Amino acid sequence: MDQQPITLLSLGFFENHFLQDIGAVVxxxxxxxxxxxxxxxxxxxxxxxxxxxxxGNRLLKEVDAFDSPESLRIIGLFSVDLFVPILTYIFxxxxxxxxxxxxxxxxxxxxxxxxxxxxxxxxxxFKKEVVHELGHTFGLLHCHAPTxxxxxxTYVEDIDQKDHSFCAECRANLKLD
Amino acid sequence: MxxxxxxxxxxxxxxxxxxxxxxxxxxxxxxECAENAKVALALLESDNFNIILADIKMPGMDGLxxxxxxxxxxxxxxxxxxxAFATVNTAVMALKEGAFDYVTKPFDPDxxxxxxxxxxxxxxxxxxxxxxxxxxxxxxxVEDLIGxxxxxxxxxxxxxxxxxxxxxxxxxxxxxxxxxxxxxxIHANSPRxxxxxVSVHCGALTESILESELFGxxxxxxxxxxxxxxxxxxxxxxxxxxxxEIATISTKMQIELLRVLETKSFMRVGGNKEITSDFRVIxxxxxxxKGMVEKGMFREDLYYRLNVVNIHVPPLRERIEDIPLLVDYxxxxxxxxMNRSLITIDPTALQRMAEYPFPGNIRELxxxxxxxxxxGNGKKITLKDLPFTKEIVDNSIESLDDFEKAFILQILNxxxxxxxxxAKALKVDRVTLxxxxxxxxxxxxx
Numbered sequence: 001m002d003q004q005p006i007t008l009l010s011l012g013f014f015e016n017h018f019l020q021d022i023g024a025v026v027x028x029x030x031x032x033x034x035x036x037x038x039x040x041x042x043x044x045x046x047x048x049x050x051x052x053x054x055x056g057n058r059l060l061k062e063v064d065a066f067d068s069p070e071s072l073r074i075i076g077l078f079s080v081d082l083f084v085p086i087l088t089y090i091f092x093x094x095x096x097x098x099x100x101x102x103x104x105x106x107x108x109x110x111x112x113x114x115x116x117x118x119x120x121x122x123x124x125x126f127k128k129e130v131v132h133e134l135g136h137t138f139g140l141l142h143c144h145a146p147t148x149x150x151x152x153x154t155y156v157e158d159i160d161q162k163d164h165s166f167c168a169e170c171r172a173n174l175k176l177d
Numbered sequence: 178m179x180x181x182x183x184x185x186x187x188x189x190x191x192x193x194x195x196x197x198x199x200x201x202x203x204x205x206x207x208x209e210c211a212e213n214a215k216v217a218l219a220l221l222e223s224d225n226f227n228i229i230l231a232d233i234k235m236p237g238m239d240g241l242x243x244x245x246x247x248x249x250x251x252x253x254x255x256x257x258x259x260x261a262f263a264t265v266n267t268a269v270m271a272l273k274e275g276a277f278d279y280v281t282k283p284f285d286p287d288x289x290x291x292x293x294x295x296x297x298x299x300x301x302x303x304x305x306x307x308x309x310x311x312x313x314x315x316x317x318x319v320e321d322l323i324g325x326x327x328x329x330x331x332x333x334x335x336x337x338x339x340x341x342x343x344x345x346x347x348x349x350x351x352x353x354x355x356x357x358x359x360x361x362x363i364h365a366n367s368p369r370x371x372x373x374x375v376s377v378h379c380g381a382l383t384e385s386i387l388e389s390e391l392f393g394x395x396x397x398x399x400x401x402x403x404x405x406x407x408x409x410x411x412x413x414x415x416x417x418x419x420x421x422e423i424a425t426i427s428t429k430m431q432i433e434l435l436r437v438l439e440t441k442s443f444m445r446v447g448g449n450k451e452i453t454s455d456f457r458v459i460x461x462x463x464x465x466x467k468g469m470v471e472k473g474m475f476r477e478d479l480y481y482r483l484n485v486v487n488i489h490v491p492p493l494r495e496r497i498e499d500i501p502l503l504v505d506y507x508x509x510x511x512x513x514x515m516n517r518s519l520i521t522i523d524p525t526a527l528q529r530m531a532e533y534p535f536p537g538n539i540r541e542l543x544x545x546x547x548x549x550x551x552x553g554n555g556k557k558i559t560l561k562d563l564p565f566t567k568e569i570v571d572n573s574i575e576s577l578d579d580f581e582k583a584f585i586l587q588i589l590n591x592x593x594x595x596x597x598x599x600a601k602a603l604k605v606d607r608v609t610l611x612x613x614x615x616x617x618x619x620x621x622x623x
Contacts, residue, residue, distance in 0.1 A: 057192055084196040088285050096202050141205040152204065154287035 004072035005035035006134065009063060011043075012079030012105065018123060019077075025127045025164050026134065029149075030176065032072060039066070043080060056082040056090050056102060064100040071099075073137050075130055078104040091153065092129050094136040097175070101133035108156055125159045135166065139175040143167060182297055183207040183224075187217040187231040187243070188259075193282070197230065200289065214238035218246060226254070228296050232282075233260035233267060241270060248275045253303065255296045259284075322355070322362055323506045326496035332359065332488060339486045340366035345438070347423075347483050348461040350490030353540030356461040357421060359490055363459060364417040372416030375409045375456075380422030384430060389446050391434075398447020410443060413456040423460040423483070424469060428476070435479045458483065493535040493542060500530055503539060507546040508558070515550065522558040529565055582617040585610075594621045 006026055010019055023034035041062065046054045063076035075094075082090050082104045091108065094101025108125040111117050131149050143150035148167035153159045166174065184206050186197045194210040201208045209226070211217035213235055221229075229247060233240035240258050247254050258271045261282040268279045277299065278292055322333070339346055340363045348356040357376065364374040379387060389398075393408030409418055426434065437443045442453040460483050469475040493500070504522055512519050535541050549562040585603065592598040600610040613619075 057195065083283070084199075085190065085192040086196045086283050087200070087289065088283050090286065093199060096199065136203055142203055152290065154285070154290055 003032055004070060005033040006030060007035045007037055007068055007071035007074045008130070009066060009068075009074050009076045010036065010038045011041050011063075011076050014077060014079070014105075018126075021123055022077075022127050022130055025131060029131050029165060030134065030138070030174075032176075035071065037068070048083070051083055053081045053083040053089070054078070056084045056093055060093055060095070060100060060102050063102055064095065064098070066100075073134060074100045075134060076100070076102040077126075077130070078102060079106055080104060081106045091159075092133045094133040096136050097139045098137055101137055103129045103133050108159070113156065121160070124164075125156060127164055128159050128162060129153075131164055135170065135174070140166075140170050140173060143170050145169070181205070181207050182227045182300065183209070184228045184230060184293075185217060185220060185226040186210045187212075187214065187229065187235070187240070189213060189232065189235045193232070200286075201293075204293070206293075214240070214243035214246075217243060218250070221247060221250060221254075227300050228277075228293070229254055229256045231256060231258055233258050233271070241267070241274060244271065244274045244276055255299060257292060257296065322358055323502050324496060324499040325502060326498045328491040328496045329499060332490055333362075335486075335488045336362050337366065339363060339488070341368065343457055344485040345458045345483050346460070346486045346488060347466065348459065348488050348490060349466070350461075350463065351492045351538055352463045353538030354490040354492055355539050356463075356490055357419065359488060360417075360419040360459045360461060364419075364457075367417065367457070369416050369457060373413055374417045374419060375413040376419040376421060377409050378421045380425040384427045387426065387430060388433070391437075392443050392445055393448075393452075394446035395448040398445070402447065405445070408443075408445060410437060410454050410456060411452055414454040415456075417457045417459055420458065420460045422462060424462040424464040424466055424475060431476045431479050435476065435482060438479075438482050493538045497531050500542070501527060503542055504530070504546060507543050508550065511547050511550045517550065517555065520550065520553070520556055520558060523560065526558055526560045526563055529560055529563065533565065578617075581613070582619070585613055585617065586619050589614075589619065589621070 008019060008023055008026065019036045023036055026032075027034045043054060046058050046062070048055055059076065059078070059082065063074055066074055066076075068074060082092070082102070084090055084093065089107060090104075092101060092103035103126065105122065105126050106112070108129065109117065109122050128149055132153075135150050140150050142152040143166075145151065145167040146161065147163045148170055149162055149164055150166060150170050151158070151162050153162070165171075184201050186194050186201075186208060187210075188194050188197075189212055191212070194212070198208050198210055209220060209224070211220055214231075214237060217229070217231065220226075231240045231243055235243075238246075240260070244256050244258060247256055255277045256275070257278045257280060258276045259280045259282050260267060271279050277296060280288065280292060284292075324330070324333070336359060346360075346363060348359050350356050360376075361374060364370060377387075377390060382390060385399075389402075389406070389408070391408050391410055393406050393411055394402050396402060396405050420434075433443075438458060441455060442451050444451060466475055466480060466484070470477050470480045493503075504527065508520060508522065530542070530545075537544075545563060546558070548564065549558045553559070553562040585599075588602055589599050592602065596607055596610060600607045603610065605613075
């Protein structure tokens with residue numbers, strides 16, 4: 001029987017090779033086939049004019065409701081600035097042990113922090129955040145191991161310190177259905 | 178995460194509760210949410226939460242009022258208040274009411290992580306503190322109070338009974354029986370254990386010095402009083418004062434002591450300000466205080482004020498079955514302090530100890546063991562290491578003549594009844610020795 005795929009749902013404007021690279025890492029870490037899809041969403045509905053950001057909670061619900069019964073997991077990929085009501089921003093979020101997650105590339109780029117653009121670093125950070133949120137959907141909590149991909153990151157510098165992969169303990173705890 | 182910390186989120190906005198719930202769950206915390214203060218207080222009554230994150234602006238009871246009620250319910254709770262309407266006043270008020278910290282919504286993810294990290298650090302410090310306190314208390318409990326005899330068990334039971342109360346205690350017993358240790362055990366097992374136990378050896382101080390020691394003095398109160406000084410009663414505030422050798426204090430001091438015990442207030446020597454202090458009194462004496470009262474040497478009213486509970490510590494000769502335990506304890510204590518490997522004691526030496534009346538009680542036994550470890554061969558304490566050789570253990574000796582008879586007989590036996598050698602050892606002439614043998618009717622033993 002064919003394995004159900006993990007779907008990477010592009011809701012921003014990402015170049016194909018960018019998505020393929022992320023898909024390769026996801027496949028390497030979770031051993032499931034990866035399905036890359038593009039979709040369109042009217043983001044204005046999720047825009048908070050007062051905060052000039054997009055509501056991450058509502059976007060996560062929207063991705064979760066996306067009609068894709070064949071998918072084992074869905075990660076929505078965005079290029080807009082995400083927030084949740086209590087926090088000033090988020091890189092991404094997911095339903096713990098659930099089906100869906102979201103990640104945005106918006107705050108991962110060097111130029112947001114006054115540094116020279118670097119696409120390689122940007123892609124590297126994006127891959128780690130996608131694997132991280134997928135890890136939550138497979139039941140993993142934040143990890144204290146310094147290089148584990150499940151380590152909590154509140155700044156981009158924190159993301160740079162970790163790997164794309166799980167530490168031994170997280171890998172053992174990964175609840176692959 | 179080694180231990181699952183629990184967090185209660187209290188906010189009327191569902192989206193805030195959900196976001197925080199997700200955030201903390203991902204971090205491995207146990208999270209519960211409440212939509213208002215009433216629900217939160219009900220949850221707190223049935224469950225324990227390490228950290229409470231509460232909004233200030235809520236319909237019904239606001240966060241500050243809830244904070245007050247939480248603090249009344251559980252004093253050590255860590256409450257972090259959050260609001261979208263930050264003003265310095267609300268922050269100050271929240272902190273004054275006992276909030277751990279204060280944050281303004283929405284917060285930076287890193288600020289939230291820091292806040293929770295600080296709170297968990299505080300929790301582990303408090304827990305460590307509790308563990309250390311328990312360890313300190315258990316050390317106090319076991320320290321030096323050795324004994325398995327019926328007499329000692331009775332004393333320990335009395336200590337256990339009186340310790341949690343606030344009653345005054347008189348500890349009686351011969352010198353060296355460990356009265357101060359009993360006082361320390363009472364204090365260590367009382368609710369005052371985290372406050373000082375202040376000891377005063379009344380017998381070692383003159384009346385004027387004792388007065389200054391107990392009540393303190395103001396600068397210039399007498400020649401040499403260059404600075405203000407706190408007295409022992411003041412130092413013992415919330416704790417216990419131990420007055421050793423209470424029977425030795427003068428009549429004047431007895432009157433002053435009675436007044437302090439009744440009012441728990443006093444003035445420093447040379448001072449005019451009334452000082453109050455909440456202390457418990459434990460006294461000790463090796464004298465017959467009741468007899469002194471009958472002879473008019475000790476005030477009856479003070480006696481009854483002090484003698485609410487009397488604990489009598491038996492002399493060592495009345496609990497000889499404790500000697501082996503005590504010997505082992507002192508061997509261990511002194512070998513450790515002298516950095517030597519543990520040694521044993523010869524059964525003959527132990528037997529001899531059991532026969533000895535120990536007029537100096539445990540203090541004498543302790544000194545005996547310390548000396549034996551110093552002079553001994555470092556492997557085993559034998560009879561020759563103990564100071565028994567020149568001591569006559571015949572309990573029938575009651576007069577100088579008895580002593581002379583026993584001593585001459587001992588030396589005669591030592592020199593196998595050789596009269597010349599014995600006379601030389603005793604530094605008397607042979608005729609004198611013969612006369613003494615005749616007088617005491619001494620004969621060589623079979």
